[in-house]
Amino acid sequence: MHSSIHIYTSQSHVHLQATQYQKHKYTMAKTSLPLAASFLLLLISSAAAADAGRLFLTVVNHCPFTVWPAIQPNAGHPVLEKGGFALPTNTHRSFFPPSTHWSGRIWGRTGCSHYNGKFSCVTGDCGHRLECNGLGGATPASLAQFDLHHGGHQDLSSYGVSLVDGFNVPMTVTPHEGRGVCPVVGCREDLLKTCPAHLQLRSHGGHVVACKSGCEAFRTDELCCRNHYNSPQTCRASSHSLFFKHACPSTMTFAHDSPSLMHDCSSPRELKVIFCH
Numbered sequence: 001m002h003s004s005i006h007i008y009t010s011q012s013h014v015h016l017q018a019t020q021y022q023k024h025k026y027t028m029a030k031t032s033l034p035l036a037a038s039f040l041l042l043l044i045s046s047a048a049a050a051d052a053g054r055l056f057l058t059v060v061n062h063c064p065f066t067v068w069p070a071i072q073p074n075a076g077h078p079v080l081e082k083g084g085f086a087l088p089t090n091t092h093r094s095f096f097p098p099s100t101h102w103s104g105r106i107w108g109r110t111g112c113s114h115y116n117g118k119f120s121c122v123t124g125d126c127g128h129r130l131e132c133n134g135l136g137g138a139t140p141a142s143l144a145q146f147d148l149h150h151g152g153h154q155d156l157s158s159y160g161v162s163l164v165d166g167f168n169v170p171m172t173v174t175p176h177e178g179r180g181v182c183p184v185v186g187c188r189e190d191l192l193k194t195c196p197a198h199l200q201l202r203s204h205g206g207h208v209v210a211c212k213s214g215c216e217a218f219r220t221d222e223l224c225c226r227n228h229y230n231s232p233q234t235c236r237a238s239s240h241s242l243f244f245k246h247a248c249p250s251t252m253t254f255a256h257d258s259p260s261l262m263h264d265c266s267s268p269r270e271l272k273v274i275f276c277h
Contacts (some may be wrong), residue, residue, distance in 0.1 A: 003043065004228075015166065017022065017166075019266075020106050022081050032166070033213055037211060040118060048101075049130070050218045050228040051103060052155070053269070054088045054096055054099055054150065054267060055096070055097065055150040055157065055271070056094050056095065056096050056269075056270055056271075057080075057095055057096075057097060057106075057146075057270070057271050057273070058093070058094040058270055058271070058272045058273070059087060059092060059093050059094075059106065059272075059273045059275075060091075060092040060273065060274045061087040061088065061089055061090065061091055061092070061275045061276070062089075062090065062274060062275060062276040062277060063089060063169065063275050063276035064089055064276075065089060065110070066079065066087065066088050066089060066112070067087050067088055067108040067109065067111070067123070067140075067169060067275045068084060068085065068086050068087065068108065068109035068112045068121060068130070069084060069085060069087055069093075069106060069107070069108055069273070069275075070079045070083060070084040070106065070107050070108070070126050070131060070132045070137050071083050071084060071104060071105070071106050071132070071231075072104055072105050072106075072108055072117075072126075072134060072135065072136055072137070073102065073103065073104035073134060074103040074104050074105075077098070077101075077104055077134055078098060078102070079104050079132075079133055079134045080095055080097060080102075080104070081093070081095050082132075082133060083126070083129075083131050083132035083133040083134055083135065084109070084126065084129070084130055084132040084133075085130070085131070085224060086112070087128070090140060091212065094210050094270075097146075097148055097150075099150060100150060101148065101149050101150075101151070102146070102148045103146065103147045103148065104146060105136055105143050105144060105145050105146070106144045106146070106170065106273050107124050107141045107142060107143045107144070107168075107171075108141070108142065108168065108169045108275050109121040109123060109124035109125060109137065109141075110122055110123045110124065110125060110168055110169055110209065111123060111125070111153045111203070111209060112125075112130075120202055122209050123138070123139075123140065123141060123169075123201070123209055123210045124137045124141040124168060125137060125138045126138070135217065137164050139165040139212075139213070139216055140164055140165055140166020140167055140168055140201060140211060140212045140213065140262070141166060141167075141168045141176035141210070141217060142161065142162075142163060142166075142167050142168055142169055142170070142171040142186075142187060143161065143162040143163075143165060143171075144159065144160070144161050144162075144173050144186070144273050145160050145161070145162055145262065146158065146159050146271065147159075148263075148271075151197075152159075155267045156264050156266055157175070157178070157264070157265050157266075157268050157271060158183070158262050158263065158264050158265075158266070158268075159173045159175070159262070159263055159265070159271055160173070160185060160249075160251075160252060160261050160262040160263060161173055161185050161186040161187060161250070161252070162214060162249060162251060162252040162253075163187060163244040163251045163252065163253050164252055164253060164254060164255055164257070165213055166199075166201075166210060166211055166212045166213045166216060167187065167191045167192075167195070167210065167211040167244065168192075168209065168210040168211075168275065170186075170187055170188050170189060170190055170275065170276050170277060171187060171190075171273065171274070171275055171277075172184055172185065172186030172187070172188060172273075172274050172277040173185055173186055173271060173274075174270065174271075174272040174274060174277075175268040175270070175271070175272075176268060176270040177267075177268060177269035177270065178265035178266055178267055178268030178269070179265075179266040179267055180264070180266060181263065181264075181265075182251075182265035182266075183250070183263060184242060184277075185250040185251070185261070185263060186249050186250065186251060186274075186277065187247065187248030187250075188248075188277050189247045189248060190276075191211050191244070191247055191248075192208045192209070192211060194212070194247070195208060195211035195243075196240075196243060198217060199211050199214070199217050199240060199243070200212070200233040201211075201213045201251055204251055213240065213241070213244075214238050214239075214240025214241060217240065222238075223233060223240065224255075225254065225255035225256060230255075232256045232258070233257035235254060235255050236254070237253070237254055237257075238254065241253040241254040241257075243259050
């Protein structure tokens with residue numbers, strides 16, 4: 001009888017301990033869940049706060065057709081977004097350059113397709129690749145240029161739009177929340193409609209798909225600012241570059257055009273490249 005009571009007491013004690021342990025586990029679990037959630041929220045908030053002060057680039061397509069933006073860094077800088085992607089009409093894509101310094105260019109490719117397993121673009125093609133991965137593009141092409149310094153003692157971003165290599169799609173660069181003189185620059189005009197016959201690049205179907213520079217059309221040292229003509233004193237505007245300049249005065253149209261056409265903007269929050277603005 002005494003033994004059975006002892007056994008029963010032990011079992012009760014074990015049962016009580018197990019019950020208390022389960023309650024403790026349940027209490028700990030209830031406490032841990034909000035703690036884990038709070039920690040996750042803290043991480044998200046910290047990341048958001050870090051990103052809130054960063055400069056980002058946005059590419060916008062307002063054209064009535066898909067544009068395939070291409071991104072090429074200058075030497076020593078990383079490739080962004082694998083160097084290229086498709087951007088359907090009325091969509092945009094934002095991404096961060098490195099937080100300190102990035103230099104490079106963005107252009108739009110048009111008429112791209114996959115045919116017989118090969119990707120290619122009618123204008124701006126970069127080695128038959130969707131993702132250019134640092135490769136340059138075929139001319140003619142409208143081009144946005146950037147030299148971005150963000151954070152630290154120097155927070156100054158330079159940007160401009162160049163038609164030195166010709167034109168294939170309307171393009172502007174729009175800064176947001178910068179200080180100082182931060183104008184919208186670029187070419188809103190569709191120069192395919194007014195391109196002189198001797199500068200026209202036509203597709204196999206006979207459509208004008210781009211407008212060549214004088215250099216590309218005629219290949220002379222003078223028009224290409226090569227050799228003897230490769231200096232600010234000898235490289236001059238031509239009747240061909242003046243076609244682009246008259247239509248889009250805020251763009252660079254020949255190799256030694258005014259350096260003031262690259263604009264410096266202090267502490268911009270965003271630089272937006274807009275196709276068909």
